[in-house]
Amino acid sequence: MADPRSYRPARGDIPTDPGVYRFRDATGRVIYVGKAKNLRNRLSSYFAPLHSLAPKTRTMVTTAAGVEWVVVSSELESLQLEYTWIKQFQPRFNIAYRDDKSYPYLAVTMGEKVPRALVTRGTKKKGTRYFGPYSQAWAIRETLDAVLRVFPVRSCAPGVYRRAERSGRPCLLGYIGKCTAPCVGEISQEDHRALVEDLCQFMAGRAEPFIKELEEKMMAAAAVQDFETAAARRDDVEALRKAFERNAVVLSDAVDADFFALADDELEAAVQVFHVRGGRIRGQRGWVTEKVEETDSAHLLEALLQQVYGEGAADSITGAELKAQAAREERGSHHRPRTVELDYREDLIPRTVLVSHPVQEAEQLEQWLSELRGSKVTISTPQRGDKAHLMATVQENARQALALHKSRRAGDITTRSASLQQLQEALDLPDALMRIECYDISHVQGTNVVASMVVFEDGLPRKAEYRKFSITGEAARDDTAAMYDVIHRRFSRHLAQQEEQQQECAPTTGALDPDSLDTDPAARKRFAYPPNLVVVDGGPPQVAAASRALEDLGVVDVAVVGLAKRLEEVWVPDDEFPVILPRASEALYLMQRVRDEAHRFAITFHRAKRGKSMIASVLDELPGVGPAKQKALLKHFGSAKKLKSARLEEIQEVPGFGPALAAKVMAAIHQDDDTAQSAVNMATGEIMD
Numbered sequence: 001m002a003d004p005r006s007y008r009p010a011r012g013d014i015p016t017d018p019g020v021y022r023f024r025d026a027t028g029r030v031i032y033v034g035k036a037k038n039l040r041n042r043l044s045s046y047f048a049p050l051h052s053l054a055p056k057t058r059t060m061v062t063t064a065a066g067v068e069w070v071v072v073s074s075e076l077e078s079l080q081l082e083y084t085w086i087k088q089f090q091p092r093f094n095i096a097y098r099d100d101k102s103y104p105y106l107a108v109t110m111g112e113k114v115p116r117a118l119v120t121r122g123t124k125k126k127g128t129r130y131f132g133p134y135s136q137a138w139a140i141r142e143t144l145d146a147v148l149r150v151f152p153v154r155s156c157a158p159g160v161y162r163r164a165e166r167s168g169r170p171c172l173l174g175y176i177g178k179c180t181a182p183c184v185g186e187i188s189q190e191d192h193r194a195l196v197e198d199l200c201q202f203m204a205g206r207a208e209p210f211i212k213e214l215e216e217k218m219m220a221a222a223a224v225q226d227f228e229t230a231a232a233r234r235d236d237v238e239a240l241r242k243a244f245e246r247n248a249v250v251l252s253d254a255v256d257a258d259f260f261a262l263a264d265d266e267l268e269a270a271v272q273v274f275h276v277r278g279g280r281i282r283g284q285r286g287w288v289t290e291k292v293e294e295t296d297s298a299h300l301l302e303a304l305l306q307q308v309y310g311e312g313a314a315d316s317i318t319g320a321e322l323k324a325q326a327a328r329e330e331r332g333s334h335h336r337p338r339t340v341e342l343d344y345r346e347d348l349i350p351r352t353v354l355v356s357h358p359v360q361e362a363e364q365l366e367q368w369l370s371e372l373r374g375s376k377v378t379i380s381t382p383q384r385g386d387k388a389h390l391m392a393t394v395q396e397n398a399r400q401a402l403a404l405h406k407s408r409r410a411g412d413i414t415t416r417s418a419s420l421q422q423l424q425e426a427l428d429l430p431d432a433l434m435r436i437e438c439y440d441i442s443h444v445q446g447t448n449v450v451a452s453m454v455v456f457e458d459g460l461p462r463k464a465e466y467r468k469f470s471i472t473g474e475a476a477r478d479d480t481a482a483m484y485d486v487i488h489r490r491f492s493r494h495l496a497q498q499e500e501q502q503q504e505c506a507p508t509t510g511a512l513d514p515d516s517l518d519t520d521p522a523a524r525k526r527f528a529y530p531p532n533l534v535v536v537d538g539g540p541p542q543v544a545a546a547s548r549a550l551e552d553l554g555v556v557d558v559a560v561v562g563l564a565k566r567l568e569e570v571w572v573p574d575d576e577f578p579v580i581l582p583r584a585s586e587a588l589y590l591m592q593r594v595r596d597e598a599h600r601f602a603i604t605f606h607r608a609k610r611g612k613s614m615i616a617s618v619l620d621e622l623p624g625v626g627p628a629k630q631k632a633l634l635k636h637f638g639s640a641k642k643l644k645s646a647r648l649e650e651i652q653e654v655p656g657f658g659p660a661l662a663a664k665v666m667a668a669i670h671q672d673d674d675t676a677q678s679a680v681n682m683a684t685g686e687i688m689d
Helices: 039-046 053-064 075-088 135-148 158-166 190-202 208-221 227-243 297-315 319-332 341-348 362-374 383-413 413-427 479-504 521-525 538-555 587-620 626-638 640-644 648-651 659-669 673-689
Strands: 017-027 031-037 063-069 107-110 117-120 127-133 255-266 268-277 280-290 352-355 378-380 435-444 447-458 467-470 533-537 559-562 569-571
Touching: 017 039, 017 053, 017 075, 017 378, 031 039, 031 053, 031 075, 039 053, 039 063, 053 063, 053 479, 075 297, 075 362, 107 135, 107 190, 117 135, 127 190, 127 447, 135 190, 135 227, 190 208, 208 227, 255 297, 255 383, 268 297, 268 383, 280 383, 297 352, 297 362, 297 559, 341 362, 413 587, 435 521, 435 587, 447 479, 447 587, 467 479, 467 587, 533 587, 559 587, 626 640
Parallel strands: 255 352, 352 378, 435 533, 533 559
Antiparallel strands: 017 031, 017 063, 107 117, 107 127, 255 268, 268 280, 435 447, 447 467, 559 569
């Protein structure tokens, strides 16, 4: 581990101009790239005392062995250079988005001599136009099959095309009219390219001119009683409409925009984008990234926009190539030359980029994107109307994608095994972590204090073995006392049942009496099964309380740690400094998942108990409603929320509640609700009459 002081530059040597900097490790490899409006202020922040740095930053500066920088003339130049260096060096500590799954695209190989249309996934190739992404492969295949009826372009593989050229006979698609067969000269290469461009225009959202043209041909054929041709054109129109209407209409026809939404937690982030062209959702795509540096939502989105549009522009066919292509067509074809450069740039980068969180460097990003597109691009966050409504949908997709990614990651046995092994090594534990228990305390200003215990075995939750605790009396005075009480109760039960098991296993003579056996001994002993590791939600005070409870009981074979929320530090008993797990490690991810599950379970129990106690406190003052009838009410309705929303007639259905008592209960529950109170008064009046 390097000491940052060994390579720290003198403060006076660092310029105050905007620029881009990069940290290198001992081998000379670039491990981090960043930009700054003021290089001196930004770089000085990395050389603060190590204990004051965030864990991620601390790891980066102790891994590095040197830093260098380049001064630029503007913030826009720093943005461009930062992107260039990130793409060139791929630093390990920079944000790197990866697709959360492989999406299918409709690709048109404009860079080939005879372009073809195909469904593809994976890395994009230079000189190829892509339409999508599509969420389902069958959707794009059905779309391609429909449009080939009207735009019968080549869709065969290179081997099939060459074999047809040699034999002089087209493939099956050529015979059935799904291809114009340029392989055997049925159409010239120039005319075929013009047909391919028409296909690209249609897929880019400009469908109406083609549909209108086909409808005119249909009407003309019908006028001269050429009904066979008219029927064929009718089917063509239907095929185009079906392909075009597959994409949902969400905004007006004039809207071309990309909607980016982000959902994140302490370790990872997921981003979803909806590509809207002509008011229709033409594609959807998602990415996930690990937070290997201290960052916020604005920085995450900024890095994503750089990656998405920067790589797209680099992988696309260049403007010079497109102009040369147009010139060749103008010289060699009788068709009007197409101008496809602007169309492609508009598809790649729309006029409007909408983001769920404001981007800090929005002005510089707008300038950069405008240069890539060739016209003005704006970045904004929708606040109201249809765009805000669609953004909420994209945001929900991002949240679902993050949850799905985490569940898939947790379900992978290789990943689980790695996380358990990493955690065991980091905590220097002698035994494999077969069972982990986590405890959390929940209350509101010391009232309704509860605790939760969740169990993970082999890295997976065992919800049947979760337990919840109500804490009362002296133990409810603060979190440490509550934690001591919970740990002491849990392991006291463990010791008691361990003693029972030893007595049951003592040598005996004679037959066993079946009636003396536990009908379900496994269920009775699960709670007593001891964990290898106890995790508490909190820092040193909570860890000390849990450790003291185990010591008082004489339990010495269970390790105790605490996970503090603020910096995700792992605290062990009697240690002055915490254990810092790598930010992107599977071990930290497992610890967070265990802690979050314990917190969720505790909050759920606390809310349920608080609701019941609030209803009970109201009903305690009513004559004739004692604990038994309160229990009957809650048993009948299942929850305090359902009881509060119940009608007077429904309360009367509970055994022991007549019209008068039900009206009193209704009035007590809705004492602050004027509408419900008036209804109760009317019902009470009717009863009195």
